[in-house]
Amino acid sequence: MRRIKLLLVAIVALTVLGATDIFAQERFGLEKRGGHYYFTATINDVPADLMVESGIPALLVGESVYEKCLIESEITFEPSQQKIRLLNKLYDIIYRAEGVVKIGNAEYDGPIFVLADYDGVSIPIQYLKDAASKRRVVTVDLSEGYLQVGEAKKCRGAEKFRLSFDKELGFPLVKASVRMTTSKGRANVKGNLIVDFGNPSLLFLLKQHASLTRAIENGEIELKDAYNKQGEVVAQGIYANDVCLFGREYHDISIGVTDKMQSIKQLGFLGTRFFSSPVVFDFDKGTMLIQ
Structure with a gap:
């Protein structure tokens, strides 16, 4: 009987621990x-x-x-x-x-x-x-x-980036230069990228940004249309043979482009594909450390 009571106590304890x-x-x-x-x-x-x-x-x-x-x-x-x-x-x-x-x-x-x-x-x-x-x-x-x-262990040899924040919407921003090679040649677009953990791609750019608009108008970048079954354009994008971003090289990259977010003044979004290594954000100090 005592063994059964002990067993029941143990089960209850485990259940409580699991629940909390x-x-x-x-x-x-x-x-x-x-x-x-x-x-x-x-x-x-x-x-x-x-x-x-x-x-x-x-x-x-x-x-x-x-x-x-x-x-x-x-x-x-x-x-x-x-x-x-x-x-x-x-x-x-x-x-x-x-x-x-x-x-x-x-x-x-x-x-x-x-x-x-x-x-x-x-x-x-x-x-x-x-x-x-x-x-x-x-x-x-x-x-x-x-x-x-909470506080993280210090990362020796980590790459450090300076963060700023969108004054109206509070997005964390990192200043970037995106160099890409496409069928039209080479282009370099510059601006702030929103750090976006809700975006599974590498990049998603905003068509209204001056740097991207200029590259399109100069013929350095060509937008490709994506169609639905009815033949309607539902999206646009850039196909890049090579992309250089923060010193990292990426190949055969599709980059979505939209004009549906006119209230956002940044170049675009930096997605989770970029964060293949552990990253520590100190939003109080405005830093991003990538191992």
């Missing part, structure tokens, strides 16, 4: 789904799946997540008539707020948008911070599959 793991996280395991990275954590102690982002201006949640995780919080949500474009889809912003949300043992401290007809949660990592130190330091290792909030 998700509530006590500062390091989150990443899962790749359809080109995007997700982690499971609690939002104000309610379990949820979150998509890793950095190229969006706020924590984006649908109405169901708002009702489960946020509606009873101390954050004041105001009705909104604004809209937000995510790729080719426009969403109504029902409510918006600014505040602190508990994510596991870490905190999200920034803008929050509640969207109509939106399924899930997308979290911009530049607003994550350690609950104790209040420091916005985030380590992302896509190869090992984790995201960690």
Whole structure:
């Protein structure tokens, strides 16, 4: 009988430990789904799946997540008539707020948008911070599959990049020179790239940026059209034989180009293909260290 009681105690203890793991996280395991990275954590102690982002201006949640995780919080949500474009889809912003949300043992401290007809949660990592130190330091290792909030070990020999931030939308930016060889010859476009963990490609460029517009008008770059089954143009892009970016060489690269994001003034987006090595973001100090 005593052995049975001990066994039951052990099972209960293991069950409790397993159940509280998700509530006590500062390091989150990443899962790749359809080109995007997700982690499971609690939002104000309610379990949820979150998509890793950095190229969006706020924590984006649908109405169901708002009702489960946020509606009873101390954050004041105001009705909104604004809209937000995510790729080719426009969403109504029902409510918006600014505040602190508990994510596991870490905190999200920034803008929050509640969207109509939106399924899930997308979290911009530049607003994550350690609950104790209040420091916005985030380590992302896509190869090992984790995201960690809080102070990181010093990386000897790491490549250091200076980050700035979009004044209106809060995106982390890195100044870049993109040299490419195409069928038209060589081109070099310069500007700020948005660090975007929601973009699975290497680059995604904005057609309205002066540097890209000039290269197209000068015949240095040719845009290729992509069509749907009805013969309508649904996308444009650049095919590059070679791309040189921050001293790294890439070959046979397709680069998406859009004119649908006129409010964004940057050259484009730097996607997850670039982050094949562990990266430490210190958003307080404005640095990005890549091993």
